[in-house]
Amino acid sequence: MTSTELQATIARMGTAARAASSLMAAASTSAKNHALTALARLLRESAAPLAEANRKDIAAAEAAGLAAPMVDRLRLTEKVIATVAEGCEQIAAMPDPVGEITGVKRRPSGISVGQMRVPLGVFGMIYESRPNVTIEAASLAIKSGNACILRGGSEAIHSNLALWKLVQAALTEAGLPADAVQLVQTTDRAAVGYLIASPESVDVIIPRGGKGLIERISREARVPVIKHLDGNCHVYVDAEVDLELALKVTDNAKTQKYSPCNAAESLLVHEAVAAKFLPKIGAVFAAKGVEVRGDATVLALLKDVPQAKLAEATEQDWSEEYLAPIISAKVVKSVDEAIAHINRYGSHHTDAILTTNHPNAMRFLREVDSASVMVNASTRFADGFEYGLGAEIGISTDKFHARGPVGLEGLTSMKWIVLGQGEVRT
Amino acid sequence: MTSTELQATIARMGTAARAASSLMAAASTSAKNHALTALARLLRESAAPLAEANRKDIAAAEAAGLAAPMVDRLRLTEKVIATVAEGCEQIAAMPDPVGEITGVKRRPSGISVGQMRVPLGVFGMIYESRPNVTIEAASLAIKSGNACILRGGSEAIHSNLALWKLVQAALTEAGLPADAVQLVQTTDRAAVGYLIASPESVDVIIPRGGKGLIERISREARVPVIKHLDGNCHVYVDAEVDLELALKVTDNAKTQKYSPCNAAESLLVHEAVAAKFLPKIGAVFAAKGVEVRGDATVLALLKDVPQAKLAEATEQDWSEEYLAPIISAKVVKSVDEAIAHINRYGSHHTDAILTTNHPNAMRFLREVDSASVMVNASTRFADGFEYGLGAEIGISTDKFHARGPVGLEGLTSMKWIVLGQGEVRT
Structure with missing residues (x-):
């Protein structure tokens, strides 16, 4: 793919994610939970094809001489699959954060003012090695009513593709837009550069990986980033x-x-x-x-x-x-x-x-x-x-928006709502 | 001032703001309220010197051929001074947002987990024309336990300096660090560039002004920005x-x-x-x-x-x-x-x-x-x-952190607190 084609691909994915995010924001809790329980079921049913895809990544990693701990982090063992499937069910069992209305107060003017919790929109997730992050990010996106664009490590590309196809099937089964969770299918590193510079289609970037990756993203991103660099x-x-x-x-x-x-x-x-x-x-x-x-x-x-x-x-x-x-x-x-x-x-x-x-x-x-x-x-x-968040998409050491472990609420924001009976400003 | 000197000046201000922000974060509510009521009193007592400083700005603006509505926005009339003095007292009367602890829940491990509201640290405020913003920003910074670096419009420099001296006096009278509110005293526009590229000393930039200013800051800032571009x-x-x-x-x-x-x-x-x-x-x-x-x-x-x-x-x-x-x-x-x-x-x-x-x-x-x-x-x-926020430092159309009118709470963030009795992770 030329760089122009790659840029166009990322732009197309962004447009599709933006469109899907509107549908996800309005999706019912039951449809979102349906997708999550379907995903858990599909994960458990797909041990064989997942193992097959994972074997390709493991073989390539070993052939490339990757260190043993790195190869281990790639492994989609039965235990890993059972854990992520259970994680999907736990997220389905959690309260829906979207639509929560808090703090409504009557003002002297007569209007009532409060806040409503809504999804952020579209997040981009950039991660390395562990393919289970694909499912963790997808399941948190679904429950929080966001769309997401996932960019996993090139060493896990076959595993990530196999997992992502299950996410697509689960979304479709629940009547939700398949474009709500998209995976960057090329391993070209330039894709990351385009993704983090697309404020028109990405509301926030969440990087998970080594310090080098996170420093690069913090430096080059043109959208907000939820991140932690160090844990000293x-x-x-x-x-x-x-x-x-x-x-x-x-x-x-x-x-x-x-x-x-x-x-x-x-x-x-x-x-x-x-x-x-x-x-x-x-x-x-x-x-x-x-x-x-x-x-x-x-x-x-x-x-x-x-x-x-x-x-x-x-x-x-x-x-x-x-x-x-x-x-x-x-x-x-x-x-x-x-x-x-x-x-x-x-x-x-x-x-x-x-x-x-x-x-x-x-x-x-x-x-x-x-x-x-x-x-x-x-x-x-x-x-x-x-902390009782049910899951985390990452940990933030920034002071803005979300600090510390980021769960479903960190993927939402509060907008103001005003309920009136025809009040005007004097 | 050479650009090296200017950069060094902004860096020194940043270091001083960072140091002051620790003291402000730990300051008592009564000391912060003392500073605010002292500021209200000093504003009311200082009609003559404020008018004198304001006359210099008005004369320069008229000599430079500024349009009449622009000149009007510069005016520190008695009514404007009375309004900002009253605003300081209103902020003093509001509850202190800092230290609020919410949502503490006991977890199965035995630890109790909740959140505590704390100041953001240091904010940079970049604004045009209206000198009353100097007092609004200073008073919100004081109550929210933040330090701030103010950069007003060059056309209001004499008025801003006169107002800022009252803020310094009020902080000192209350036993708070004078460096908690600093004013960039040069009208060199390069100062803005250094300020918005100082993540080590500035946690967030709040621009208020024309679309050109805000677009420039959004493009060049290396720290988070709370802003709105358009109100369509x-x-x-x-x-x-x-x-x-x-x-x-x-x-x-x-x-x-x-x-x-x-x-x-x-x-x-x-x-x-x-x-x-x-x-x-x-x-x-x-x-x-x-x-x-x-x-x-x-x-x-x-x-x-x-x-x-x-x-x-x-x-x-x-x-x-x-x-x-x-x-x-x-x-x-x-x-x-x-x-x-x-x-x-x-x-x-x-x-x-x-x-x-x-x-x-x-x-x-x-x-x-x-x-x-x-x-x-x-x-x-x-x-x-x-909306009942008492005051606003700006309006945000971003989805992150603070949406819509930003008051005292928008200048704070929630950190996690964990209260244990010797629990360990198993």
């Missing part, structure tokens, strides 16, 4: 704290899984408990092979921990998202210093205070400028399912 | 309608004032009532000198109205924001055609249906994709004061 999450252990709780939560936040964006990457400890707490958590980390990059006080307190992997933290370490068995650690003099450090070096994703002191808990909640702020809980809870 | 507002007169009500509301929407963005620019009439309604509203428009640009049916129905000013509507007329005694008019076959026309040609600002038919009212409310959608009320009500 902090755990701050306050002066007054239940040490058992602090050990358990810090351990979980860092070591339960190393790769998620809500895993802790930096530990701050108040000087009043540093001598008690740090050797204990240091021993836990040493047992699990977690390297500690600390300031001088941390290193001194950990020097007698058997098998501890220690290094001196550089300035860069305070900003680092390791996604690995490494944690930076610093001793601070006060909750103020902890808050200032987090607001300066953090990525506005998720940060937790562990404390028994109520004023400090409240100050941390109010003053840490992050999408999720926690008291006495593991940062690993920052997740759409754990 | 529609009144649709449905088949089943109270004709008296329709006449009164249509008249008000078009003729109560011609220049506001919420004035009606286009009239759609169902064919079932066209022959009854159009000659009547045509006579009203003729009496007030309003030109009607109609389709063939409209022109035929208005041809016998004495003194009617008629023209055939071109395709361009359906998209036009006249801000003048001109209205486009079209006869439609159904509410569907009306909705489709509005969604195609409108500017997503404010649109009204006049009807006695409940299903049509509900369909219009749901399906018209605009920031404000009205039933049986004049589009002129689309306004922060009329």
